[in-house]
Amino acid sequence: MNLKELASKLGLSPTTVSRALNGYPEVNETTRERVMAAAKRHNYRPNSRAIRLATGRAMAVGHVIPIASRHEIVNPVFADFIAGAGETYSRNDYDMVLSVVPDEQEEVTYRGLKSKGNVDGVIVHAPRLDDPRIGLLHEIGLPFVVHGRATGSTLPYSWLDVNNRRAFQRATEFLLDLGHTRIGLINGLEFMDFAIRRRAGFADAMGQRGLHVDPDLMSSDEMTEVSGYRAARRMLALSERPTAFVVASMISGMGVRRAIEERALVMGRDVSVIIHDDDLSYLKNGEDLPIFTATRSSVREAGRLAAEMLLDMIANPGLGPQQRLLEAELIIGQSTGPVPKP
């Protein structure tokens, strides 16, 4: 059932039927109701391919997921972000199109998305230091919102981010207040923007108390269970071992816990741990009483908001760059306590 058939069934022109269904004013209310009823009865759904061609809009948003051939980690945070963004899109009748591409094809993918007219805008994931995608998207003129920021980028752009620096500063201060001074940082990869900011927050807090940061107590790696385990094990084996850790994610935190328990130490008593919790639905930080003390910020909510921001920009092309900084909450769990007496 297409527009023409429906129109002839109603004895009306396609023009009028189209206008009736799209709420244009130049159609009699009685006629409109008749059309609406017929559309529902024959369960007519306009062909979106035709709409897209006629209107010149894709009614879709792209997410490009680059897959590095070397360490091909699919970001676990990604699923929740997508879920959040997807909720926004379906509420607004937009499609979400995902492109999973080898990272050397990232640029050509963005260009293709634009020139083939597949999408009206894109969300940029996991920005790195001075991320080249920002300049690229500026150049090709595709509206975009970055999930995170890209330190070093001079161009203005829209972003939505968590205040990672503040979050890790607060986490570190919390440990310092508990008397810890040997604090290990188990960070994400430090060419990722968020990891740079977290490290800065950690260093800020240490510096403000006049403590120097021991390079041996800092690590930077993929945020997996195994890498958390390895980093913690190495640090715990030091002669002056840390009494606390600040850890970049729940998953690496589980590795840290494994390393702690492997040495027959008790987390929260012998060694304190604060993680960053993205509030993933399948990785809840305990039930009523959180397992880990954590800085928490829902990545799913971030997805919802970033998508809204982008749709807003698409609807109002005049809008300048939008920004939004979310604060993480600091929640106290069972993994922290005062520094043990020596």
Add this chain to the structure above:
Amino acid sequence: MNLKELASKLGLSPTTVSRALNGYPEVNETTRERVMAAAKRHNYRPNSRAIRLATGRAMAVGHVIPIASRHEIVNPVFADFIAGAGETYSRNDYDMVLSVVPDEQEEVTYRGLKSKGNVDGVIVHAPRLDDPRIGLLHEIGLPFVVHGRATGSTLPYSWLDVNNRRAFQRATEFLLDLGHTRIGLINGLEFMDFAIRRRAGFADAMGQRGLHVDPDLMSSDEMTEVSGYRAARRMLALSERPTAFVVASMISGMGVRRAIEERALVMGRDVSVIIHDDDLSYLKNGEDLPIFTATRSSVREAGRLAAEMLLDMIANPGLGPQQRLLEAELIIGQSTGPVPKP
């Protein structure tokens, strides 16, 4: 730059240019090369909205992700499956469109996808017992491949699945061979098809050794860390506690380990654990030496294969239902050992 412009720049008709670019035989090879060169030079990319309308094909595959309002778990396995499927799509110039919808809108979403012509086919995720989506998709005539199977469905359909029953049977037998007889099953939600099959495999193995399965030693829940922890804690508190667990996922396995260590027991010595490992990129089961003994099957590879199967069906509409059963490997790690002497 569109087809018409390119054609006039070349002094050719749009027809010829279109044919030249699409490899039709009725165009002179010299002309074709001239056209190809010009297309590259002006970096012409045909508008995909127009192609889709003209050809009547969407060049896209849909994945519908229902979000239950009650337990809104985003399946962690999902990200890797999507990554695998996405690789196949981009290799074949197909788009992947994700619809995240409240689960009561699932049916209307599938119908819309078909009648609005957004996609040429869909992948069905997380099939349940006698899953209604199979009948629905049959009815609306949208090609589909199920990731998993749906016990109870009488209609023929295409699927790709892991031999969950065999995997759990082997895992259980392995524990039995080590002398364990009190074995706990920490399963996924048993309205999910894979969980039903796993339970059957577990029961098969126990039954074959003449052991009855104690209802107290079986649990079924969401596969989260917390639920794994809770189930294991409950079972370990029984007067006749289990000496081994078969666990549905890596993440619940981590909860199980937490419960074991909480009782000052050692995993692999006091209590054995076998998990199912989906081989997620961010949750590797250790490095060289696996942390957990596990039945393993890459969900990413499953995504790749399921997508290929679907594209194949789309390209050859005559093809009947396709099936593919993958076997999981049983890999030995540090979490299992002989039953401890009483």
Add this chain to the structure above:
DNA sequence: AATCGATCCCAAACCGCTTTGGATAGGGCA
């Protein structure tokens, strides 16, 4: 020389919608 069959190209229809630019009819007003 006329016919034929390839070969190579083009005009125009079509995909299913939106949107522009009228056309028509009826009512209000001078």
Add this chain to the structure above:
DNA sequence: TGCCCTATCCAAAGCGGTTTGGGATCGATT
């Protein structure tokens, strides 16, 4: 009564490709 305005509808022209159905050219065949 005549004119203008508003309300309501429609024909036709896009949107940017693909595809159908020829048309012209030219060497080969009879």
